[in-house]
Amino acid sequence: MPTESRPRAPDAESRAERKERTRRAILDAALALAADSNLAAISLRQVAKQVGVVPTAFYRHFGSLELLGLALVDESFRSLRLMLLDVWRHAPEYRDFIDGSLPIVAQHVRENRTHYAFIARERVAGPPRVREAITHEIELITRELSTDIARSGAAEHYSSTDIALLADLIVSFVVTMAERLVEDPDSEARILAQARTQLRMLLVGALSWRSREPAAGAEARDD
Amino acid sequence: MPTESRPRAPDAESRAERKERTRRAILDAALALAADSNLAAISLRQVAKQVGVVPTAFYRHFGSLELLGLALVDESFRSLRLMLLDVWRHAPEYRDFIDGSLPIVAQHVRENRTHYAFIARERVAGPPRVREAITHEIELITRELSTDIARSGAAEHYSSTDIALLADLIVSFVVTMAERLVEDPDSEARILAQARTQLRMLLVGALSWRSREPAAGAEARDD
DNA sequence: CAGACGAGTGAACGTACGTTCACTGGAAGT
DNA sequence: ACTTCCAGTGAACGTACGTTCACTCGTCTG
Known part of the structure; x- marks a missing residue:
């Protein structure tokens, strides 16, 4: 029929x-x-x-409004994760990782500004259930970044707990950067340039902090 | 009379x-x-x-409620700055800086939890004027940290703009840590321990990222 | 001591809120 | 063709909101 x-x-x-x-x-x-x-x-x-x-x-x-909020969280992170999959797939090298990934993130924030504004706001000021959902999603991403770092072999001399801490450091930083992009979209170029340098400070240093000799690519810097 | x-x-x-x-x-x-x-x-x-x-x-x-909010921002940051003055005065050495400063910050968050909760929430979700006031206060602190880093001579090979970026990196991280302490006070010990390691990753690396030889104290690590 | 001052009162206003309930009317199912 | 279903309607509810106004009455001042 x-x-x-x-x-x-x-x-x-x-x-x-x-x-x-x-x-x-x-x-x-x-x-x-x-x-x-x-x-x-x-x-x-x-x-x-x-x-x-x-x-x-x-x-x-x-x-209820709370369920609407949870649906928005779900939707926001679904598209965010798709973007991240793309980022991680095309980033086998760390120099490339920063220069390649940050613009993609920035573009995603620009094209989904309302989603990010919602997440940024509800993350700290929303109903408890919504806050928990957002925190949980960010934890999942941090976990995935951890396994990705470990799989890439970039941090061989790291313990798994230290890799998790490094991933958390990176994710927290990117969250902060995304918040700034949302707050002041006109300054995207400046925010991106600063974040690029800061992420390099963080990564180049962090990846060599336990080793005696510099990690691969750590001292390569030409500008 | x-x-x-x-x-x-x-x-x-x-x-x-x-x-x-x-x-x-x-x-x-x-x-x-x-x-x-x-x-x-x-x-x-x-x-x-x-x-x-x-x-x-x-x-x-x-x-108005907005003026009340601005008064609370003022009050919160006044006590925060007093605490920071104390922290910076007693931190001439970087190894000491982390181990000495983080517990002080954590104690201040614990003793002024409502202030921090208010700031964390209004920073992203408050009325525009209140948000601007908070952003401005955090920028002032970042600027002070910059001059303090420069004065300490810890980053001689840094340009002044790179020092500012480093200071921003540190402040952003501490803001994130404070938010977590507010959100989950029972996990203070764990949050602090993780932040200690992360801040060390960040600083040890960042302070040597431009120099060929390790910066003072950069390779000292015993646990 | 007498008058001015001003922190706090109490009633009232118009508006907006979340939620309920019985309802309508056109598409979907038989 | 006749029935069922259900997204959307419209009125109504009780509550809470910010703000106004004229007022009280104890404290300060000259």
Whole structure:
């Protein structure tokens, strides 16, 4: 039996399509409102008004504002992880890692500014469940970076716990950098240039801190 | 002429004293409410209720919630700077710097948890003016750390701009650490131990990243 | 001692909030 | 064709919000 018995109108949307469209509109409206600086906790009614729908309709899609927040966290980190997969795949060498990865991260922040603004805000000021979800996602990324560092063999003389600490150091720094890019998008070039130098300070030093002789590429610097 | 013409009751407060007491109570109540996880923007009425005063009385002390926020930022950073002065005075050597300074910072966070929680939250989620004030204060601290690093001669082969970047790296890291201490006070020991190692990774490496031979104390490590 | 001052009061305003409930009307299922 | 389903409606609820205003009444001042 066919799913739709009367596919008369070719440009018409199915009921499921319309629902998904409204759901997306709610997510986007929530992001847009979260990007505005006023409130950390966004208002259900504001979201509904922006979507052009009555407040009650919200509950057809999300049981509460908190669940909407969790959905946004999920969505934000899904795209972020895709980006990171791409970064790590194309970064076998550390000199390349910094110069190659930072612009990709910056581009992703630029193209998903509302997501990052939401995450940055809710990470410290959101409802507890949302905060926990964000913290957990960042921990997962740190863990993945740890295994990636270990697999790359860049830190042979590191214990596994020290590798984890190094990964945490890098992730924390990038989180801070992303926050700055969100806060002041016009200064992207300056923020990136500074972060490039700082990450090099951090990595070149950290990768040689336990060894007596410099690690591979540690003393290579030409500018 | 005496300020008080009839000092009859010895335990009675002057009008100015009572006003100051209420002002302090408002500041404390606002901090206590900001420590709770619910709202980034605290409510004037909640503050008044906690103080045990009618909402209108608030305006005798602060023109708006934003001005109250700015007062709290001021107060928080005043005590923070006093602590930092103490830290920097007793840290002429870098090995000592880490082991000596981190516990002091941790103690200060522990003893002023509500202040730090307020700053951490409002830094990214507060009203724009409050956010700017916090950013500015942190920049001032970074600048002071820069001059302190330069004066100490620890980074002779650094350009002044690179010293500023190093200082920013350190301050950003400590801000992140403070946020974690606020979020999870029970893990203070673990957070501190990890931060100790990470700061050593960062500093030992960074201080030698431009020089061919290791900087003073860079290779000293015994655990 | 008498008047000015000013911290705190109490009522009232308009607005916005989250959530509930019964409902409508068109698409989906049979 | 007839029924079921369900995204969206609209009114209503109780509560909380920031801000205003005229006021009290103890303290300070001249």
